Amino acid sequence: MPIRPLPDILVNQIAAGEVVERPASVVKELVENAIDAGARRVDIDLEEGGARLIRIRDDGGGIPADELALAVSRHATSKIASLDDLEGVATLGFRGEALPSIASVSRFTLVSRPGDAQHAMALEVDGGRVAEPAPRPHPPGTTVEVRDLFFNVPARRKFLKAERTELGHIEEWLRQLALARPDIELRVSHNGKPSRRWKGEVDILEQSGLFDARLQETLGEGFASQALRVEHEAAGLRLHGWIAKPNYSRASADQQYLYVNGRAVRDRSVAHAVKQAYADVLFHGRQPAYVLFLSVDPRRVDVNVHPAKHEVRFRDGRLIHDFVYRTLHQALAETRAGIEASSMTAHAPAATGQGGQPAAMHWDRSQAPLGLREGAADGVWAREAQAGYAALYGGHAGGNEATPAAAPSAPLPPLPESSEPSLPPLGYAMAQLHGIYILAESAQGLIVVDMHAAHERIGYEKLKRAHDGEGLRTQPLLVPASIAVSEREAEVAERESATLAELGFEVTRAGPQSLTLRAVPALLAHGDVEALLRDVLADLREHGQSRRVAEARDELLSTMACHGAVRANRRLTLPEMNALLREMEATERSGQCNHGRPTWAHFTLAEMDRWFLRGR
Incomplete structure (x- = not known):
């Protein structure tokens, strides 16, 4: 068969195979065009999950009559004019392929009116065959009907799923858009009935500072109530948004949203950085939830690597990965036990006295458990609490258990005067339940602590700090080991020799497919260092960096902390319990144990009142 140019209609249908996967792809391309045109409101009308009808109406700038035919021709766009424009593209669309591709596989109508035009012009395309434009009444803006x-492509139509499934894909993409653009109103109808509406009340949302309203209506109250605000800027990068606290995790990755310069994308390197940040605070098999916006110089990111623009390529991938990891790692470090209880206390309504008048909130230290009265309200531990701390921790996190401190026989000194109205976030211990849980009274109710899980996290964080302080030590091998690798792995090892040295490996390339290993991280010398080295090389090749050594070290320290933590049925004195509570309040990530299990729970008085139907 001789070489010959393809007909334009066939070329557009081939392009449609890349751009138009399903009705959701059409909605995405058309709504993005509306946003690029400056729309503040977009109406999306659908029938049969979009298979029968997709109508997108916007109030944007419109298309001049003499450009309508160009709008449905291939590679015609108003968004770029040169290679410089392409390298720094800031619009959602730029390829100039969407409209002709969609029009080639549908019965397509484009109606548009610029703001200064007296009337609109309509252009119809039937399976790629373009008719002459004709006048039509229409308000300023554009309507595209598919x-x-x-x-005309039966094989493609057979691959469409059930109506409900296709509608679900459209709604999920619109949810992504709604999170990124709370300033735009989106109205959706399906089969003639209103389906969803996202209000574009930007003034109200901006006043809240965190776009809480849009976050709640898109992802629900569960995510909004458990979200941590993230905001960090460095090295020409900015990351902001929300990450869910570890106790709000998912069975799947259905609430993971990443935006690069406002564009919703999937990126394995960023996803890997997020996963690493959650490494030792998330229960096994669970997925984190997040909405993150990464801002980067457009010239440092290539958005032209995927036909549907789902993926991007960073020029400084290693820098991006490290920036995201460190930002989220630090944010999650602040998930200390008691934070929610402390916040609840700060925002709790004042108690009322007789006649509904506000009553002064005051904690009577004379009612505190014995041994906790001296200076408890102003943060000074009693001598018994200090003795309990020494006994409990044995002078070293993760060390051997020590005998509880004996109760003092001398009378307590007089209580110092203090007007401090509040209790510590985790309150003060009242009792131990079944030798497993500590029960404490807080300003707002009851705190229940899993003492083993809490002590395990405290010891783990202390061991990590101790090892971080002394630095990573290497241990030379008595006999250098020869390791057979692939040629690609050998190239990575040679190129990243300095990085490997920082991780504790002394490695040299011995041949096209072999390495010589002369030194390893001292703490991990008795493990499978060859497998660890291979994993590190895989990370360096894919992500530009690796935390495998740190993760292996942390796993070992976690085991040490677990073995050194207090066990079930170990009876603690009240000073020991309170020392543990104070340590939890001061320890990073103490809301979860090393394995991601929660270490504490909080029950408000209102919740407990409901248990017993009080006030009903």
């Missing part, structure tokens, strides 16, 4: 998607 009927009978894939009517």
Whole structure:
């Protein structure tokens, strides 16, 4: 068969195979065009999950009459004019392929009116065949109508799923857009009935500072109530948004949203950085939830690497990975036990006295458990609490258990005067339940602590700090080991020799497919260092960096902390319990144990009142 140019209609249909996967792809391309045109409101009308009808109406700038035909021709766009424009593109669309591709596989109508035009012009395309433009009444803006998607490509139409499934894909993409653009109103109808509406009340949202309203209506109260605000800027990068606290985790990655310069994308390197940040605070098999916006110089990111623009490529991938990891790692470090209880106390309504008048909130230290009265309200531990701390921790996190301190026989000194109205976030211990849980009274109710899980996290964080302080030590091998690797792995090892040295490996390339290993991280010398080295090389090749050594070290320290933590049925004195509570309040990530299990729970008085139907 001789070489010959393809007909334009066939070329557009081939392009449609890349751009138009399903009705959601059409909605994405058309709504993005509306946003690029400056729309503040977009109406999306659908029938049969978009297979029968997709109508997108916007109030944007419109298309001049003499450009309508160009709008449905391939590689015609108003968004770029040169290679410089492409390298720094800031619009959502730029390829100039969407409209002709969609029009080639549907019955397509484009109606548009610029703000200064007296009337609109309409252009109809039937399976790629373009008719002459004709006048039509229409308000300023644009309407694109796509009927009978894939009517002329039966094989493609057979791959469409059930109506409910296709509608679900559209709604999920619109949810992504709603999170990124709370300033735009989106109205959705399906089969003639209103389906969803996201209000574009930007003034109200900006006043809240955190776009809480849009966050709640898109992802629900569960995520909004458990979200941590993230905001960090460095090295020309800015990361902001929300990450869910570790106790709000998912069975799947269905609430993971990443935006690069406002564009919703998937990126394995960033996803890997997020996963690493959650490494030892998330229960096994669970997925973190997040909405993150990464801002980077457009010239440092290539958005032209995927036909549907789902992926991007960073020029400084290693820097991006490290920036995201460190930002989220630090944010999660602040998930100390008691934070929620402390916040609840700060925002709790004042108690009321007789006649509904506000009553002064005051904690009577004379009612505190014995041994906790001296200076408890102003943060000074009693001598018994200090003795309990020494007994409990044995002078070293993760060390051997020591005998509890004996109760003092001398009378307590007089209580110092203090007007401090509040209790510590985790309150003060009242009792131990079944030798497993500590029960404490807080300003707002009851705190229950799993003492083993809490002590395990405290010891683990202390061991990590101790090892971080002394630095990573290496241990030379008595006999250098020869390791057979692939040629690609050998190239990575040679190129990243300095990085490997920082991780504790002394490695040299011995041949096209072999390495010589002369030294390893001292703490991990008795493990499978060859497998660890291979994993590190895989990370360096894919992500530009690796935390495998740190993770292996942390796993070992976690085991040490677990063995050194107090066990079930170990009876603690009240000073020991309170020393543990104070340590939890001061320890990073103490809301979860080393394995991601929660270390504490909080029950408010209102919750307990409901248990017993009080006030009903």
